Amino acid sequence: MKNNFFTIVSHAFAMILCVGLIASPVLAAQGDPDDGGESSSEAGRIGSGENYCSQTAVLVLGSCEAGVRSDFRIAVADCVNLSDQQEQDQCLDEAIMDRGDDLELCQQQLQARLDVCDQLGQDRYDPEIDPANFVNPLAIGQGVQPNPYFPLVPGTQWVYEATSQDDEGEEVTETITVTVTEETKLIEGVTCIVVTDVEMEDDQIIESTNDWYAQDVDGNVWYFGEIAKNFETFEGDDPENPELVNLEGSWKAGRDSAKPGILIPAEPQEGEVIRQEMALGEAEDLVEILSLTGTETAPAANCDGDCLVTRDFSPLEPGISEEKYYAPGVGLILELDEDGERGPELVSITQP
Structure with a gap:
C-alpha cells in the first residue's frame, strides 16, 4: 500500500540523516573534514601514521556517500515537482532504490x-x-626506441572491432580507431604525445578521447590524463544525431591533485600491479x-x-576487469x- 508522498519524503530524509551520522573509523577518530568544525590539529592528523592507502580508501568512502546523499536530495526535489500522484510515488521509489544501490556501490568500492x-x-x-x-x-621511432608493447610512433593507427547485442537484441558493431598524432601537450613540465581514440557504434560516434601519454628514458x-567526450542519441529528436552529454572520465595530471601513472612498463614483471592513474573518484585504473x-x-x-597479458581493473567498477593481449612491436591486439x-x-594497423 502506498504511503502519502510527503510522509515518504520525510522518512527518506530521516534515512539520509541516519546515514550521515554513521562515521567511518578514520573520520570518527579524526573528525569529518566535511563537518566544518574540525580544528587545525584535527585536520593535521589526517594522513598521519602509516596506513596511508587505507586512510585514503576510507576518506573517499565518505566523499562517495556524501555524493549519494546529494544526488538523492536532487532526485527527491525532482519528484516533488511532479503533479501526478502516481508518478510522484514511482519517482520516489526509484530514487530510494537508486540511493540504496549507490550506497552499496560505495561500500564495494x-x-x-x-x-x-x-x-x-x-x-x-x-x-x-x-x-x-x-x-x-x-x-619515438626516429632515434628513440619505442615501448615494445605500446609503440607510440607518430602516424601509427590501430583499428579494433567488436560485435554485441543491444537492449532490443539487435547486433551492433563497435569500431575503435586509435591514432598516434604529431600533436603534443605540455603537462607538469613533461611533453606528452596526443593519441586520439574514437569509438563508433554502427557508424554513430559514442566517445571521442584525446589521451596524453609520455615515454620515459627507460621506455x-x-x-x-585524457579529455573524454561522451555522446548519446535520443529517440524522437529530428535529426537524431549524437549529442555531447558529458566529459565523464576526463582528468589531467596536476589538476585537482590528479597524478600520472605507468600505462605499460618497458620491462614488465609477472605478478606486479601498477597504478596507471590516480584521480580519486574519477580515474583509478590499475594493471596487473x-x-x-x-x-x-x-x-x-x-x-x-x-x-604480454594484463588484467586491467579499477576500484570504481568492482568485479569488472579486462584481460588484454599485447603483441611485441604491434601493441594491443x-x-x-x-x-x-x-x-x-x-x-x-598502419605503421609509418
Whole structure:
C-alpha cells in the first residue's frame, strides 16, 4: 500500500540523516573534514601514521556517500515537482532504490580500494616526475626506441572491432580507431604525445578521447590524463544525431591533485600491479601483469608465446576487469571481458 508522498519524503530524509551520522573509523577518530568544525590539529592528523592507502580508501568512502546523499536530495526535489500522484510515488521509489544501490556501490568500492592496498602496500601514491627523465615524443621511432608493447610512433593507427547485442537484441558493431598524432601537450613540465581514440557504434560516434601519454628514458609509457567526450542519441529528436552529454572520465595530471601513472612498463614483471592513474573518484585504473608468454590471434596480428597479458581493473567498477593481449612491436591486439568473452580485436594497423 502506498504511503502519502510527503510522509515518504520525510522518512527518506530521516534515512539520509541516519546515514550521515554513521562515521567511518578514520573520520570518527579524526573528525569529518566535511563537518566544518574540525580544528587545525584535527585536520593535521589526517594522513598521519602509516596506513596511508587505507586512510585514503576510507576518506573517499565518505566523499562517495556524501555524493549519494546529494544526488538523492536532487532526485527527491525532482519528484516533488511532479503533479501526478502516481508518478510522484514511482519517482520516489526509484530514487530510494537508486540511493540504496549507490550506497552499496560505495561500500564495494571501499573494499576494492582496500584490496588494492593489500596488493600495493600502505605507502602514499606520490610518484616523482622529473621532466628530464622523459623523451621527446616526436623522436619515438626516429632515434628513440619505442615501448615494445605500446609503440607510440607518430602516424601509427590501430583499428579494433567488436560485435554485441543491444537492449532490443539487435547486433551492433563497435569500431575503435586509435591514432598516434604529431600533436603534443605540455603537462607538469613533461611533453606528452596526443593519441586520439574514437569509438563508433554502427557508424554513430559514442566517445571521442584525446589521451596524453609520455615515454620515459627507460621506455615506460606514462599516462598523464585524457579529455573524454561522451555522446548519446535520443529517440524522437529530428535529426537524431549524437549529442555531447558529458566529459565523464576526463582528468589531467596536476589538476585537482590528479597524478600520472605507468600505462605499460618497458620491462614488465609477472605478478606486479601498477597504478596507471590516480584521480580519486574519477580515474583509478590499475594493471596487473599476468604473463609475458601469452598466445592469441586477431585478424590483423597474433602472438605465439610472446604476448604480454594484463588484467586491467579499477576500484570504481568492482568485479569488472579486462584481460588484454599485447603483441611485441604491434601493441594491443585483443581484449577479453571478465567472463573470457572476446571484445575489441585488432582488424587493421598502419605503421609509418
